[in-house]
Amino acid sequence: MKNLRMKSARAAKDMSQQKLAEIVNVSRQTISAVEKGDYNPTINLCIAICKALDKTLDELFWIE
Amino acid sequence: MDTMKITFIIVCAAIAIFILLIKKYSMDDSNRYDERQVAMRSKAYKFGFGTVLAYNVLYYLATAIFFEKPLMQDGIAPMVGVCLGLVVFAIECIRNDAFFSIRQNPWVYMLLCLIVVLSNGYVSFQNIRDGLLIKDGLMTESCLQPIITVTFLIIIIAIIVKLIFSREEEE
Numbered sequence: 001m002k003n004l005r006m007k008s009a010r011a012a013k014d015m016s017q018q019k020l021a022e023i024v025n026v027s028r029q030t031i032s033a034v035e036k037g038d039y040n041p042t043i044n045l046c047i048a049i050c051k052a053l054d055k056t057l058d059e060l061f062w063i064e
Numbered sequence: 065m066d067t068m069k070i071t072f073i074i075v076c077a078a079i080a081i082f083i084l085l086i087k088k089y090s091m092d093d094s095n096r097y098d099e100r101q102v103a104m105r106s107k108a109y110k111f112g113f114g115t116v117l118a119y120n121v122l123y124y125l126a127t128a129i130f131f132e133k134p135l136m137q138d139g140i141a142p143m144v145g146v147c148l149g150l151v152v153f154a155i156e157c158i159r160n161d162a163f164f165s166i167r168q169n170p171w172v173y174m175l176l177c178l179i180v181v182l183s184n185g186y187v188s189f190q191n192i193r194d195g196l197l198i199k200d201g202l203m204t205e206s207c208l209q210p211i212i213t214v215t216f217l218i219i220i221i222a223i224i225v226k227l228i229f230s231r232e233e234e235e
Contacts, residue, residue, distance in 0.1 A: 021166075026098035029161035029230070039100050 001037045006060050009053045010035075024048040095165045104162035112153030119145045136203040143208055147215040158222045161230070174223055177216045184213040 010020055017035075021028040024045065033039035034049070041049070046061050053060065097105065123141055127134050136144070157163035164170050188210040191197060196206035 025096075025166070027101060027161060027166050030098050030100040032233075033100060042099055045099060 003035050003037055003060070006049065006053070007035045009055050009060060013053060020049070020052055023052040095168065097162065097165050101162035104160035105157055108153045108156035108160070108162065111156050112149040115152040116145045116149035119148050134202065137205060140203055140205060140207060144211060147211050151215055151218050154219045155222050158226045163223070170223060170227065174220055177220050181213055181216045181220065184209045188213050
């Protein structure tokens with residue numbers, strides 16, 4: 001399932017996938033895979049992404 | 065001590081130095097793979113290992129049942145298997161963007177591959193021209209250079225194709 005909330009949070013901060021990848025210390029393709037829903041990140045990566053985008057885990061990764 | 069023993073010791077020492085260098089290189093943070101890449105690489109390794117096993121079984125069954133004699137001189141068949149496994153591992157890694165570490169420059173690696181292709185390609189050309197590839201119906205050790213050339217050529221082509229597609233899908 002695509003993670004559109006993460007994509008929109010990143011776009012709201014005017015941040016490219018490459019920039020976010022550099023902040024959380026992963027490859028750009030990994031950020032792309034998380035947004036597309038092709039890869040389930042570990043809790044450590046989820047937390048790093050949330051910190052970089054100033055969001056909570058619930059806001060970005062909780063599925064209703 | 066004869067030459068063979070000295071060569072053996074030198075090769076062992078070279079392998080030990082190589083392993084130490086790899087270990088030092090992999091501990092450097094700039095050469096780190098991220099968590100998705102590590103997962104994909106382990107999957108690719110599984111495919112590569114499976115390919116080598118399947119190749120060995122098929123090769124020995126084929127030579128025992130259909131040909132009733134070996135197709136290659138001693139030591140060549142395992143090398144073909146290693147190259148096959150390497151190609152499968154590399155392509156699966158490249159396909160999943162897990163071949164290069166986070167900050168690795170693909171062009172430097174491709175340049176090294178190109179040197180391997182050109183140097184082995186040149187020797188391959190000479191071996192083919194001199195008809196050294198097959199002797200007494202068996203593939204000789206002179207076949208190794210063409211095999212290595214093709215292996216690295218496939219890897220280079222796969223990297224280039226992936227780089228073109230990644231550029232298109234970026235953002």
